[in-house]
Amino acid sequence: MNSLDLIDRKIIAALMEDATQPIAQIADRVGLSQTPCWKRIQKLEATGVLTGRVALADPAQLGLGLTVFVGIEATDHGADWRDAFLTTVRKFPEVMEAYRMAGDMDYLLRVAVPDMAAYDDFYRRLTDAVPIKNLTSHFAMERLRYTTAYPVNTRDR
Known part of the structure; x- marks a missing residue:
């Protein structure tokens, strides 16, 4: 740091x-x-501390009212699969965030889509593009809190 x-x-x-x-x-x-x-x-x-300046938008106002958290188990953990998965994920504009995880799932995606039909289309395209051992979808019913601001200590240490 x-x-x-x-x-x-x-x-x-x-x-x-x-x-x-x-x-x-x-x-x-x-x-x-x-x-x-x-x-x-x-x-x-x-120095890369500040990485960009953006405008934030309300997803519902953009017609992207469904947020899905997608847990993925990889079929294997080799470099070839990882590279293919990363290349694939980068091609999907619906994927807002992607994380490699520790624990029960290997990857976690935050996906923004208009509705269930659009998510089904995303699901089919993703699973056709790269082999996946297991995929679990969690549908957000309501966004209770959202921020892009990290909790920076602004008090003298």
Whole structure:
């Protein structure tokens, strides 16, 4: 982990809250003038601490009202299968997140689709593309909490 001081952590927290804030507003929040604040943001980007700035959208407003968590057991754990699976997953825009897991499942996907018919189509395309030992689907009924902001410590240690 990069060594982040309190000001860096406050800048990161402010940007995760709202990346559209003017530099002057962020600088004021963290106790810097604009130029040093901007230089810190550039350094955080250059070192890979900040990886991008995006707009967040409501999936339901985009017609993507069904969220499915898909647990996958691999048929084997060799490099060839892993590479094929990763290549396949990257081709599916419905896959919002993909994780290699420890425990009962090997991989966990978060999939966003309009409805059950679209999920069934996704399921068929995925299982046709790569051999899978077991696939378990968990359908989200309601999103209770969602954030993209990590819990950065913005207090002096």
